[in-house]
Amino acid sequence: MRVTNAVLTIILGNLVRNVIAATPTGVIHIHMNDKQISVRDEGEVLSDIPHSNSHGLGLMIVDD
Numbered sequence: 806m807r808v809t810n811a812v813l814t815i816i817l818g819n820l821v822r823n824v825i826a827a828t829p830t831g832v833i834h835i836h837m838n839d840k841q842i843s844v845r846d847e848g849e850v851l852s853d854i855p856h857s858n859s860h861g862l863g864l865m866i867v868d869d
Contacts, residue, residue, distance in 0.1 A: 820844060 808816075824833050824846050831847030 817842070 820842075821835070821844075824835075824844055828846045833847075834843075834845040836843045
């Protein structure tokens, strides 16, 4: 799948904001190459985070 730079910027921004929100302390590792992006953190798992006003579409889009 190909995306524009603007769309990729939005997706990456949302991903990084989500990881930072779920990791109040600890380390976040983000690795990129020309084919993939990986994020590893020490934050809570999604099921442990209380529901907020988020619609949860960001992770679905990133996962696709």
